[in-house]
Amino acid sequence: MPGAVDDSAERRWPLGLPTRLRPVELLSAGRASVIWSVRDSEVGADLVVKVLAPSDEWHIDRASRVETEARALARLAGLDGVVALREVGRTDGGVGWLAYDRIDGEPLDRLAPLRWSELVGVGAAVARTLAGAHERQVHHGDVSPSNVLVGGAGRCWLADFGVAGLGPGHADPGGLPPAFAAPERLQGALPSAAADVFSLCRTLEHVGDGPAPEHVRRALDAGLDDHPRRRPAASDLAGSLCPPRS
DSSP states (O other): OGGGSOOSGGGSOOTTSOTTEEEEEEEEEOSSEEEEEEEETTTTEEEEEEEEOOOSSOOSOHHHHHHHHHHHHHHTTTOTTBOOEEEEEEOTTOOEEEEEEOOOEEEHHHHOSBOHHHHHHHHHHHHHHHHHHHHTTOBOSOOOGGGEEEEGGGOEEEOOOTTOBOSTTOOOOOSOOOTTOOHHHHTTOOOOHHHHHHHHHHHHHHHBSSSOOHHHHHHHHHHTOSSGGGSOOHHHHHHHHSOOOO
């Protein structure tokens, strides 16, 4: 909500972005990034621009976050449930930014609590998106209620790949894992498919309204196992949350 955002210099539209990108509304401001609704005056498109916010408290290198997210989204181009990246850049002053398609979705943390009858479909959709990402050697690394967007007609998207793991040889971008992190992430492990499954299950558990149905509870418990190798793959989690009808 724009009225609740800190009006410091870091939260103002930065100089040096292309002039065709016209800021419309400040959507959110956190310690790692600032999100704007933007109009591209050349093509008449509505976009969302993420500006990596300068902050002494956030010790993840901002250049690494921009590069990591751009590389991850390039691999995930066309994957259902991932918002398309349209442009990436850096101002002369060194401010990194990324522009995405504007989607009509709200983060789970703003919609919570959700009835399990609705949430299982969201969870299965996000699990399928994760399965597709894992096949392309992209591990999200920060699945949480604020990074799952839900729209109409059951559409869901997974946002913010700024700390993603990109397979063997990709360095950890650093920073503390989120509150929904798997135990091994809290001990310094890199992003992984098993850690993403744990974080998704913790997310669903957090935003669900009341006790989960029995079959959902079993699926969540499997995904929340302390041992990564005992957790189901994302595709199997999707099937457990929404089993096929007989």
